[in-house]
Amino acid sequence: MNEKKAIVxxxxxxxxxxxxxxxxxxxxxxxxxxxxxxxKADIVGGRSINLAMSTRGWKALEKAGIKDKIREVAIPMPxxxxxxxxxxxxxxxxxxxxxxxxSVSRAxxxxxxxxxxxxxxxxxxxxxxxxxxxxxxQITLSFEDEHGQVKEVSAPLIFxxxxxxxxxxxxxxxxxxxxxxxxxxDYGYKELRIPPSPEGDxxxxxNALHIWPRGRFMLIGLPNxxxxxxxxxxxxxxGAVSFENLNTDExxxxxxxxxxxxxxxxxxxxxxxxxxxxxxxxVTIRCSPWQYKNRVLLMGDASHAIVPFYGQGMNSxxxxxxxxxxxxxxxxxxxxxxxxxxxxxxxTDANAVxxxxxxxxxEMRDLVSDPQFLLRKKIExxxxxxxxxxxxxxxxxxxxxxIPYHEALEETSAQDKLFQKIxxxxxxxxxxxxxxxxxxxxxxxxxxxxxxx
Ligand code: FAD
Numbered sequence: 001m002n003e004k005k006a007i008v009x010x011x012x013x014x015x016x017x018x019x020x021x022x023x024x025x026x027x028x029x030x031x032x033x034x035x036x037x038x039x040k041a042d043i044v045g046g047r048s049i050n051l052a053m054s055t056r057g058w059k060a061l062e063k064a065g066i067k068d069k070i071r072e073v074a075i076p077m078p079x080x081x082x083x084x085x086x087x088x089x090x091x092x093x094x095x096x097x098x099x100x101x102x103s104v105s106r107a108x109x110x111x112x113x114x115x116x117x118x119x120x121x122x123x124x125x126x127x128x129x130x131x132x133x134x135x136x137x138q139i140t141l142s143f144e145d146e147h148g149q150v151k152e153v154s155a156p157l158i159f160x161x162x163x164x165x166x167x168x169x170x171x172x173x174x175x176x177x178x179x180x181x182x183x184x185x186d187y188g189y190k191e192l193r194i195p196p197s198p199e200g201d202x203x204x205x206x207n208a209l210h211i212w213p214r215g216r217f218m219l220i221g222l223p224n225x226x227x228x229x230x231x232x233x234x235x236x237x238x239g240a241v242s243f244e245n246l247n248t249d250e251x252x253x254x255x256x257x258x259x260x261x262x263x264x265x266x267x268x269x270x271x272x273x274x275x276x277x278x279x280x281x282x283v284t285i286r287c288s289p290w291q292y293k294n295r296v297l298l299m300g301d302a303s304h305a306i307v308p309f310y311g312q313g314m315n316s317x318x319x320x321x322x323x324x325x326x327x328x329x330x331x332x333x334x335x336x337x338x339x340x341x342x343x344x345x346x347x348t349d350a351n352a353v354x355x356x357x358x359x360x361x362x363e364m365r366d367l368v369s370d371p372q373f374l375l376r377k378k379i380e381x382x383x384x385x386x387x388x389x390x391x392x393x394x395x396x397x398x399x400x401x402x403i404p405y406h407e408a409l410e411e412t413s414a415q416d417k418l419f420q421k422i423x424x425x426x427x428x429x430x431x432x433x434x435x436x437x438x439x440x441x442x443x444x445x446x447x448x449x450x451x452x453x
Contacts, residue, residue: 035160051109059402092421134167161299166302166303186236187234219234252274304351
């Protein structure tokens with residue numbers, strides 16, 4: 001490939017980050033975005049306003065040179081704070097050594113990424129350009145601008161980062177042997193704001209991800225820089241306790257009084273938000289291949305949208321960028337090698353994190369208030385501390401490491417078996433850090449090593 005030119009479709013989180021990494025390599029990058037410039041208008045895009053950033057995301061931001069800047073405004077959340085129906089609070093750290101996940105503003109992050117991208121002379125943004133799709137014979141893209149003008153453009157490399165409802169992926173779906181599956185949960189989500197307290201402070205502990213787990217559904221809250229929290233209610237669309245049955249003020253207030261009484265005083269705008277904010281669906285998207293003729297590649301939600309329960313959607317999309325950047329080094333920018341290599345390895349990991357995220361929904365809504373589960377988490381931390389070279393919980397693998405997601409998923413059932421045995425120890429509540437636990441663990445490790453040989 002002689003011409004170092006690329007088109008990126010979608011200036012969301014992943015597209016803008018990827019444009020920066022390409023620009024750093026000297027590519028001329030045209031970034032086409034359906035919406036206007038978020039730096040000029042108050043556009044958040046109707047999606048959640050804050051996101052949990054963890055190790056995989058930070059690595060990619062470091063490559064782009066903005067890790068420190070974002071870290072300054074990110075709010076560390078070293079654990080979950082569980083709210084019981086009676087208002088009791090339990091804090092559960094995420095790691096054995098005080099590591100945190102971080103709440104970052106989606107719009108703020110996107111904006112910073114765009115500012116960095118704009119510092120490169122070789123990055124050009126085209127806002128108000130809606131992609132209609134890819135002509136797979138000519139490998140050209142068609143865009144419609146805000147005046148209704150349609151234009152065709154092309155480049156040696158095209159990256160589809162246009163999100164879960166990707167136009168590029170739709171075009172690829174019409175090519176032979178393209179696999180595609182979308183799965184909606186029976187649950188939707190609605191955002192409900194928790195503003196700063198009347199004294200102008202955070203209304204709850206800011207250094208925690210707040211969870212109100214209620215079995216079949218849950219409410220969560222993440223802190224924002226302006227001292228508010230974004231609360232998100234995850235609830236079935238239909239059924240006895242569901243969005244379809246929460247219509248009147250009375251129904252909504254009764255529901256909150258029954259399940260989330262301690263949230264009511266911190267949500268003065270509850271009824272307004274409930275009536276006015278959308279109820280949005282939750283989708284998992286899997287597809288393959290992600291590439292076409294070694295020239296077109298899907299990344300981020302366009303190829304692997306996942307449910308938000310492991311906080312890994314953006315993180316995995318950012319990891320796409322850092323892995324692809326690593327492959328550029330390894331294959332000296334030979335895209336005929338890079339694109340197939342990425343496609344061949346990354347899809348397995350994307351499918352794995354999709355499964356992990358679905359599984360974590362059950363953990364969050366059901367288990368986080370279960371004493372057995374809390375005990376397991378305590379023992380996991382004990383093992384991580386005592387045997388740091390031999391044990392890493394699946395949560396830590398996903399959130400605080402770069403271990404491929406498929407390895408974390410494979411480890412899930414092995415760790416479940418270990419904890420079944422440990423939790424069956426008599427009086428385990430008192431013996432959670434005893435030699436009996438250590439012996440079971442060391443036996444398990446030995447078996448694991450035998451299986452691996
Ligand atoms: P998007 O952010 O969707 O960006 C796509 C861009 O393409 C947009 O700018 C869009 O306008 C543009 N576009 C779309 N169609 C076209 C077109 N036809 N032509 C031109 N442009 C187009 N992830 C985490 O890591 N941590 C979290 O805590 C977390 N929480 C979440 C909570 C919720 C409720 C939800 C829904 C998601 C959450 N995620 C989280 C996931 C995260 O939001 C996504 O994975 C991430 O935004 C994907 O980035 P992206 O750039 O691939 O897609």
